[in-house]
Each structure stands twice: as C-alpha cells, then as structure tokens.
Amino acid sequence: MKKNNYNLAVGRKIRPGAFALRAGLLLLASLLLGGLTVANLLRLQQKDRVEKSETGQRASRQKEMDRLGGLRQQEIAAWKNIWLSELTAVNRLIERKSFSFIARLDFLERTFSPGIRIRQLSLVNDVRGQVAMTISAQSLQELFALYKKLAPYDLVISSETQTPGDYQVNLSFVISNEKL
Amino acid sequence: MKNFKIAVIALLALFAISAAGFLFSAVYSHFQALSLQHRLARLDAFRQQESAFQKVSAEHADWRKLPGELKEFRKNRIISMDDLAVFRRDLNSRLDNNGFRGTNISLQFGASQNRMQKVTIGFTLNGGYRELKKFIFDMEKAPKMHFFERIVFSNGAETVTGAFSMEAYLGE
Numbered sequence: 314m315k316k317n318n319y320n321l322a323v324g325r326k327i328r329p330g331a332f333a334l335r336a337g338l339l340l341l342a343s344l345l346l347g348g349l350t351v352a353n354l355l356r357l358q359q360k361d362r363v364e365k366s367e368t369g370q371r372a373s374r375q376k377e378m379d380r381l382g383g384l385r386q387q388e389i390a391a392w393k394n395i396w397l398s399e400l401t402a403v404n405r406l407i408e409r410k411s412f413s414f415i416a417r418l419d420f421l422e423r424t425f426s427p428g429i430r431i432r433q434l435s436l437v438n439d440v441r442g443q444v445a446m447t448i449s450a451q452s453l454q455e456l457f458a459l460y461k462k463l464a465p466y467d468l469v470i471s472s473e474t475q476t477p478g479d480y481q482v483n484l485s486f487v488i489s490n491e492k493l
Numbered sequence: 494m495k496n497f498k499i500a501v502i503a504l505l506a507l508f509a510i511s512a513a514g515f516l517f518s519a520v521y522s523h524f525q526a527l528s529l530q531h532r533l534a535r536l537d538a539f540r541q542q543e544s545a546f547q548k549v550s551a552e553h554a555d556w557r558k559l560p561g562e563l564k565e566f567r568k569n570r571i572i573s574m575d576d577l578a579v580f581r582r583d584l585n586s587r588l589d590n591n592g593f594r595g596t597n598i599s600l601q602f603g604a605s606q607n608r609m610q611k612v613t614i615g616f617t618l619n620g621g622y623r624e625l626k627k628f629i630f631d632m633e634k635a636p637k638m639h640f641f642e643r644i645v646f647s648n649g650a651e652t653v654t655g656a657f658s659m660e661a662y663l664g665e
Contacts, residue, residue: 327497339504346511353518357525364532371539378546385553392556400559402607403566406662410640415630434646 412438416493424462428455432481442492445485456480466492570638571609571664580637580661584614591628593618605665613642614659622646622653638662 414436421444425431433447450456460468466486474481572580588595595616603611618625625646632641639661647654 332497336500336504339508343504343508343511346508346515350511350514350518353515353522357518357522360525371536375539375542378542382546382549385549389549389553389556392559396556396559396563399563399607402609403563406638409642409660410638412640413633414641414644415626415633418626418629430648431646432648436644438640438642 408440409438412442412490413493414438417442417444417488420488420493424459426455426458428452429459440489442488442490443485444488445483447481447483450480450482451478453480456482567664570636571662572637572639573664576637577612577663580639583635584632587628587631588618590631591620591624593620593624593628608665610663610665612661612663614639614657614661616657616659618655618657619649619652625653625655632659 417436421431421434425448429448429450431446431448435445437443448459450459460470463484463486466488468484468486471483471485473483584598585595597616599615601613601615603613618628629641629644632639639659641657642660643658645656647656
C-alpha cells in the first residue's frame with residue numbers, strides 16, 4: 314500500500330506585514346490591559362494606605378476621646394455636686410431681676426382705651442406674669458373691645474357687675490416675658 | 494513558521510495574563526466599593542462620638558469657668574452687708590428724685606440660703622401715675638440684685654396709691 318504524505322502547509326504563506334500588524338494590535342491590547350491593571354491596583358493600594366493611616370489616627374483619637382470624655386464627665390459631676398444649688402439660685406434671681414414691671418405697664422397703656430378706668434391693678438413678679446385688676450367701663454362695647462384684645466393672654470373674668478351707666482369687672486390675665 | 498507559532502502563543506499568553514489581571518483588579522475594586530458602606534458607617538459613628546465629645550468639652554469649659562463667674566456675680570450684683578446702708582440711701586434718693594417721701598418702710602430679714610440672705614422691703618407711695626412709673630423704672634435699671642416682688646396700684650380721686658413689696662439679696 315502506498316503511503317501518501319500531505320503537506321497542508323504548502324501554499325499557506327504567512328504575510329509578515331499582516332502578521333506584524335495583528336501581533337502589534339494584540340501586544341498593544343495586552344499592554345493596555347496590563348497598564349490598566351497596574352494603574353487600578355496602584356490606585357487601590359494608595360487609597361488603602363491613606364485609609365489605613367486615617368483609621369489608625371481615628372483609633373488613637375477615639376481612645377483619647379474616650380479617656381478625656383470620661384475624665385471630663387467625672388469632673389462635671391463633681392462640680393455639679395458643689396455648684397448646682399448655687400447656680401440654680403442665681404439663675405432664679407437673674408430671671409426675677411429681668412422681670413419688667415415697666416414693660417407690663419407699657420403694655421397696659423397700649424391696650425386700654427380712654428373709656429376704661431383701672432380702679433385697682435396688681436402685678437406679681439413670677440414666671441407667668443400674672444396681672445389682676447378691677448376696671449370700670451362706660452359701655453359694653455368698650456368692655457368687649459378690651460376683652461378681645463386680652464383674650465390671647467389667658468383672660469379670666471371673675472366677676473362682672475352692671476350698675477346704671479357703668480360696668481365694673483374683676484379680671485386677670487398673664488403676660489409672660491415672651492409675649493411682651 | 495515555527496517562529497510565528499511561538500510568537501502567537503507568547504502574545505496570546507501575554508494577553509490572557511493581562512486580561513486576567515485586569516479582571517482581578519476590577520473584581521477587587523468592586524469588593525472595595527462594597528466595603529465602602531461599612532467604612533462610612535464607622536466614620537459616621539466616629540463623627541457622632543467626636544460631636545458628643547465636643548459637647549462634653551464645651552460643658553466642661555463652662556463648668557470650669559463657673560466658680561469665677563459666680564464670684565464675679567456676687568461681687569457686682571449682690572449687696573454686701575456693709576452696702577445695705579448704701580442701698581437704703583439709694584432707695585431714699587430715688588424716692589426723693591420722684592417726689593415721694595420714704596415713710597413707713599418695713600424691712601424683714603429672711604433665712605440665709607446659698608450664702609445669700611433675702612430682705613423683704615415693703616412701703617406705700619402716693620402720687621401721680623407718671624411719677625410712680627418713673628420710680629419703678631429707676632429701681633428696675635439699678636444693677637444690684639433687688640427687684641419688686643409685687644406692686645398693687647389703687648386709683649384714688651386724684652392720685653394713685655402704690656403698695657410695693659421688694660426683695661433685696663445680701664451676700665454673706
């Protein structure tokens with residue numbers, strides 16, 4: 314039997330120019346991917362290094378804050394034991410000293426119309442700013458105009474007496490510092 | 494021919510390694526991004542702790558200054574026992590300035606608390622409303638720690654009667 318040999322490569326001639334172009338492109342792609350890989354890893358490494366350094370700093374700062382914070386809390390608690398009672402008393406005095414009777418009298422002068430006469434007025438220095446008074450008015454219309462003005466100030470009318478041509482009223486309301 | 498084969502294999506191997514490296518770096522980057530949320534949460538907790546620490550520090554600084562400020566307050570605002578006579582003279586001069594006479598003035602010394610003694614002062618004045626108001630204004634603007642506790646005005650035929658109750662605080 315005769316043995317046949319086939320040379321398949323015969324006739325397949327590789328063109329060096331085309332091969333070089335393709336090889337070049339492949340090499341370029343490989344280098345590009347390699348470059349991207351290196352750049353990416355370097356970027357991540359840099360980020361990681363910065364973060365580790367920041368984490369380290371934060372950890373030491375956190376320890377320092379825990380230590381100092383605890384110490385300061387203890388000192389504050391000790392100072393509170395010593396000074397809180399006096400501080401509360403002083404704050405209460407300042408609050409009472411800043412209570413203004415003049416501001417309340419100004420408010421009353423602005424609010425009351427000439428047809429209303431104040432017979433008695435009591436002002437008390439307290440947080441609420443309680444005002445009690447006895448007034449007389451010549452007409453019901455003037456009286457109700459006053460009630461309307463005082464209604465936002467928790468107005469309480471305890472007694473209203475009518476005599477011919479005169480209305481006498483006992484009333485109270487509150488003017489806190491915030492409302493002045 | 495053989496040389497071309499070797500070159501192709503080498504180039505393909507190089508490309509495969511580069512691609513694998515690139516894929517690895519992309520996956521690594523992705524995992525890093527996933528852990529970002531965890532890191533942000535830790536950073537947030539740290540910032541909260543820092544903010545709480547700053548608040549404690551500010552409070553600590555306030556409390557540290559407090560004894561000095563209380564001392565200053567006592568010195569400038571509380572009437573000393575020695576200054577009680579000065580206060581009384583001031584009250585008289587303010588009454589005189591507004592045309593009132595200092596009569597029937599009562600003083601009641603209360604118990605001592607927090608190294609301060611309360612003195613309740615009572616008096617009644619009779620005169621015009623404007624003068625009474627001016628007197629109240631003069632007393633209110635005084636810097637020392639005395640203030641009106643209660644004022645009752647009664648309207649007479651021509652004048653107004655004011656019943657005053659004051660508190661003054663004396664330091665020990």
